[in-house]
Amino acid sequence: AGDLFRSFFDRIKSLRRPSQSILSCSPFSLRQPMKFQISSLVLCLVATMSSTAAFSANAAPETSVSTAGKYLSSIPMGAPDAILGIAESFKSCTDPKKVNVCVGAYRDSSGKPWVLPSVKEAERRMLDDPAVNKEYASITGDGRYTELALKFAYGQDVDMDVVAGVQSLSGTGACRIGGHYFSKFVGEGTPIYIPTPTWGNHLAIFKEAGLDVRRYRYYNPKTNGLDYDGMLEDLDGAPDGSIILLHACAHN
Secondary structure, three states, X not given: OHHHHHHHHHHHHHHOOOOOOOOOOOOOOOOOOHHHHHHHHHHHHHHHHHHHHHHHHOOOXXXXXXXXXXXXXXXXXXXXXXHHHHHHHHHHOOOOOOOOOOOOOOEOOOOOEOXXXXXXXXXXXXXXXOOOOOOOOEOOEOHHHHHHHHHHHHOOOOOOOOOOOOOOOHHHHHHHHHHHHHHHHOOOOOEEEEEEOOOHHHHXXXXXXXXXXXXXXXXXXXXXXXXXXXXXXXXXXXXOOOEEOOOXXXXX
16 A cells, blocks of 8 residues: 555656645555555545646646645744643753643653553553454444543433533544534534633634633632632523533543
């Protein structure tokens, strides 16, 4: 598959006009599973076929320099991530007593990530379980995992007929999927209440999805705890049909 991909891509590049772009996929290694190689090949086939069609439709000779990637110059630089900025400052700091307070992760006395014994035990059980494989999960993820996660979050006696959940890639992935889902099926402009404070990228995700981002009180810096009364007051004033984003205190 790798040789076929390279041969085909080289052939297409030799046919394209100087002013044309070829949408390619990221380089892949032959060490990757075959399914990923095939996916990469299909992506390149679709992209290069489009480029070849454009070549046929624009037979007039052109002498301009290649404009491939020119559109990138008009894309504005995104705002720096405040959390990752702290991580970079930590790396550059030379104080031997420095402490990394950037990400919620357990670390040992040397500042290295510390894997909880319970996590190691869970990994060991999975490795030793002959029933565990690397088969694709369903479109909504691992059903059993999602069920247990919902009961963990909402209580063991939660009515599973009134809650629903899907497995996603991290909290950011969940926000992106949820934002698009609600914007499409509940409607753009629907209010979504997000706790204060929260991660900066979450605000941008829901704004880009077309939702009306609003805030509710969550953390009380005076007590270093939950602003329970403020949270209930803000949520009580939310219009009917609003979306409420809940955050759980967690560690990576």
